[in-house]
Amino acid sequence: MADERKPSRSDAPGPDLSQERDHVLRTFSKGAQLTREFAEEYEALQRRLQEAQAENGRLRAAIEADDAIRDLIKKIEALEAEKRDLLSRYRRVEELTSDFDARFHEMENDFANLANLFVASSSLHSSLSPRAVTRRLKEVLEQLVGAEQFGVYLATHDGRALSPIALSGLGADGPSAEALAAGPVGDVARSGVARIDDEGDPSLGTFEKPAAVFPLQIDDNVVGVVAIFRSFGQKTRFSTVDFELFKLVGQHAAAALMSSGLYAQAERKLPGPEAFGDVSR
Amino acid sequence: MADFTCLVVEDSPMMRQLIVFALGRIKDLHVTEADDGVDGLRKLASARYDIILTDINMPIMDGLKLIQRVRTDSNHKDTPIIVITTEGGSADRDRALRLGANAYITKPIQAPKVIATVKELLKIG
Numbered sequence: 001m002a003d004e005r006k007p008s009r010s011d012a013p014g015p016d017l018s019q020e021r022d023h024v025l026r027t028f029s030k031g032a033q034l035t036r037e038f039a040e041e042y043e044a045l046q047r048r049l050q051e052a053q054a055e056n057g058r059l060r061a062a063i064e065a066d067d068a069i070r071d072l073i074k075k076i077e078a079l080e081a082e083k084r085d086l087l088s089r090y091r092r093v094e095e096l097t098s099d100f101d102a103r104f105h106e107m108e109n110d111f112a113n114l115a116n117l118f119v120a121s122s123s124l125h126s127s128l129s130p131r132a133v134t135r136r137l138k139e140v141l142e143q144l145v146g147a148e149q150f151g152v153y154l155a156t157h158d159g160r161a162l163s164p165i166a167l168s169g170l171g172a173d174g175p176s177a178e179a180l181a182a183g184p185v186g187d188v189a190r191s192g193v194a195r196i197d198d199e200g201d202p203s204l205g206t207f208e209k210p211a212a213v214f215p216l217q218i219d220d221n222v223v224g225v226v227a228i229f230r231s232f233g234q235k236t237r238f239s240t241v242d243f244e245l246f247k248l249v250g251q252h253a254a255a256a257l258m259s260s261g262l263y264a265q266a267e268r269k270l271p272g273p274e275a276f277g278d279v280s281r
Numbered sequence: 282m283a284d285f286t287c288l289v290v291e292d293s294p295m296m297r298q299l300i301v302f303a304l305g306r307i308k309d310l311h312v313t314e315a316d317d318g319v320d321g322l323r324k325l326a327s328a329r330y331d332i333i334l335t336d337i338n339m340p341i342m343d344g345l346k347l348i349q350r351v352r353t354d355s356n357h358k359d360t361p362i363i364v365i366t367t368e369g370g371s372a373d374r375d376r377a378l379r380l381g382a383n384a385y386i387t388k389p390i391q392a393p394k395v396i397a398t399v400k401e402l403l404k405i406g
Binding site for chain 2: 105115118120122140144145146234235
């Protein structure tokens with residue numbers, strides 16, 4: 001049988017306790033409410049923290065990328081400077097190469113000119129036969145200078161007239177001895193000063209206005225004249241080596257011609273040591 | 282670079298000397314000289330040459346006849362020929378080229394031009 005106990009008077013809370021209980025309940029409820037709010041706040045803070053961390057990560061990555069870009073820019077600048085330096089050095093090397101090429105060509109030309117002079121000189125002096133010397137002189141004038149119409153004249157003993165010893169390209173209508181003596185050829189024979197048209201086209205020269213006339217000289221004595229009236233058509237200008245050849249021929253051909261003439265007059269007898277007896281004194 | 286052989290046919294000893302001087306600037310080029318066309322043919326019959334330089338006006342056999350003969354010679358029909366002459370007219374040039382010359386240089390010669398032409402025909406740098 002159930003013990004149905006009626007609440008005794010002592011079981012019922014007194015009015016103060018009831019108030020107290022209500023107060024506790026309210027406080028508890030408030031505490032629970034605060035706890036929920038804290039929990040929510042905490043969760044919100046957690047979310048914000050995660051967001052902040054993510055943002056931080058992004059910012060770090062961006063900063064790192066910026067650093068890498070800065071590094072790259074620095075590297076590009078260094079490479080640009082290196083490229084500029086290399087280009088400048090390349091230009092200097094190119095200038096030097098071009099300089100070297102120019103000097104090389106100049107030296108090759110000088111070498112060719114010297115070869116011309118050497119060949120001309122050795123050719124003129126390699127014979128004591130007047131005929132051979134004259135033939136070689138003609139070869140020099142034709143093949144090295146490019147003379148088409150020319151004459152080699154020796155002065156007579158009295159120096160008043162010129163006598164041709166070699167003519168080339170001159171027909172019967174060539175200049176007479178009188179015309180020669182009265183014109184530029186005679187002038188050069190008298191003065192010993194060469195007359196060379198260094199401005200005009202030598203292939204257009206005439207008897208009256210020869211392309212080049214120069215003296216044949218031994219020491220200061222004019223023994224004859226070379227007159228180049230006209231050059232071959234392909235020879236339209238005298239070059240530096242031609243002027244050197246004129247000087248060389250003027251001196252060497254004169255000596256070669258006179259030596260060969262003396263040798264012929266001596267009946268092709270070579271002089272012995274007695275001919276040079278007093279040269280050592 | 283392989284060695285090359287060259288025949289210079291020229292009656293003037295002075296010009297031969299000058300041409301040989303110029304060709305001496307080309308490395309490994311060996312030069313043989315001939316006095317005229319007949320001497321040139323004799324030398325061509327006894328050896329093989331990579332290039333021939335010839336004058337036109339020569340005694341006994343001139344350069345044009347030499348070119349004709351070289352072009353019918355099975356050993357040298359394709360050998361490059363350079364004409365070096367005082368004949369500067371276009372008719373002379375055309376005739377030489379028609380007969381089979383590969384290049385035509387007028388005298389007075391410029392050594393650098395001779396060297397450049399030989400190098401070009403031998404295809405050497």
